[in-house]
Amino acid sequence: MSLRHAPYEDAADFAIGLKPIAEADWLEGGEPDPAARKDPLFAAHRDVVWGETPASRPGQEEARELVAAATGRPPADEGLPPLHAAARQVPDDLVLMEKADGHWRVSALSLCAPTFFSAREVLGRALADIHAPVHGFEGRFLTRVVRIFDGLRPGLILERRNWSVVNSAETFTPDPAPIRARIAGIDPARAGAELHVRVERQTLRRLPRTGGALFTIRVWLHPLDDLAGDPPRLAAFAKAWREAAADFRAYKRLALYDDLVTRFLRAHGESHSVNGN
Template sequence: MSPRHAPWAENADFAVGLRPIPEAAWLEGGEADPAARKDPLLAGRPQTVWGETEGSRPAQAEAMAMAAAALGRAIDPQGRPPLLAAARRVPDDLCLMEKRDGAWRLTALSLCAPTFFSAEAVLGLSLAELHGPVDGFAERFLARVERLFEGLRPGLVLERRNWTVVNSGETFTPDAAPVRAQIPAIDPADASQALFLRVERQTLRRLPETGAALFTIRVWLDRLQVLAEDSARLAAFARAWRGAAPAFRNYKRFALYDPLVEAFLRAEGESYSVNGPRSPS
């Protein structure tokens, strides 16, 4: 079985990497009942997975209408905030960005598949603040991303994908510490089953009436073993892992997984790096 997305084959460094896609491809689907997964999280960890700021309801309502149009059926909020109602109907997490006080800020979000962050930690933050932990983001990308938000036109749907390796098959991972604490207990011989490729497929589009921007995040998980099913796919991943830029490796904490990933690659016969043979460790 092939992974739904393979962004490691395209880059191993931070990149804005947004590309236009057809409007019909905006939401990928693939989950019969998203609410069955999301509702228990909303009940048990409400502040972790949901947040809204005052004044965001008009843009939320527009986002809900956009999601309903994509699904081809109406969404009844049933007393819920509109963005939350929409998020219960789609697999994606939904994040609303609005221009406030001269900066694009996160004004509402439903976040049921977080990769080591929470709704309460990011609600209200600007683009610069949201990407503060990313090495070199302010210097390399912030101005470009801000221009992109300013110039985003209605009807245009943009997509990007990023990736990492984690030792959890759960989509809900708001806290890195308990996940990473389990790394030393993993037998390198079990790396193919214990480690997962975690891919985020993200989209961005303008809400024409309010001028807000709607950002979606869909998480896909595959065991590392899926790479071994195709030699070209395995080689592409090995090149990306071993050739990843230092800032990218540092942010993704690749060093924590190096012994396990290398054990997997050697076990599968992938013994070459981007620069030639690697000696066994």
């Protein structure tokens, strides 16, 4: 299960990479009790992991119904906002996107496995604003992404995956600063245990009744050491690391880990560094 996804086999650059999947494959499961992880985060970091706009409840309710149908377990009525109740049922984070003022905006979200951002930072913001830190997003992808949202038809579910490397095994990482501050103290001999491949598996589907879109984010993590037992994936990762495009490397801050990853790869027979030396 730890090596379930390996998007570095496909690309080492930004790509929309959306593909249709069957409804039965929409939510992957794999966590017996998501609420046990999410409830303490909601209690301690509410504005980091949760946000909603006043008009979003109808869309939230429709999203809750879709999740209930997929899991076969309707959430109990606990007085929670519908999207929050739905998110307690699944490992995925749930993001409701609705069109307002001509732009697709985040109208509600449950975000318990954030990759260096928080709910309060993105609530109410449009696609262009959310992706502004991604190098070249507006010029290369924004028009196409908006077209995908606009043209998404009911019943179609799209999936994409991305990857990064981080020195943390935690899924709750809203702030990169304390994580990156620990990099200098990592023993290179333990790079395979300390560094983790962090994969986000994302899906997108239309809400037929209310017209919004439900975006899901599922985070999978595994240490680099796991790659040592899977030579084809180790080779694919090494190739992706060496050939990653400059914009991708800059946004993912891969340079922070170059020395540690290069030493790990050399120790496992992948002798080329990121510079091909």
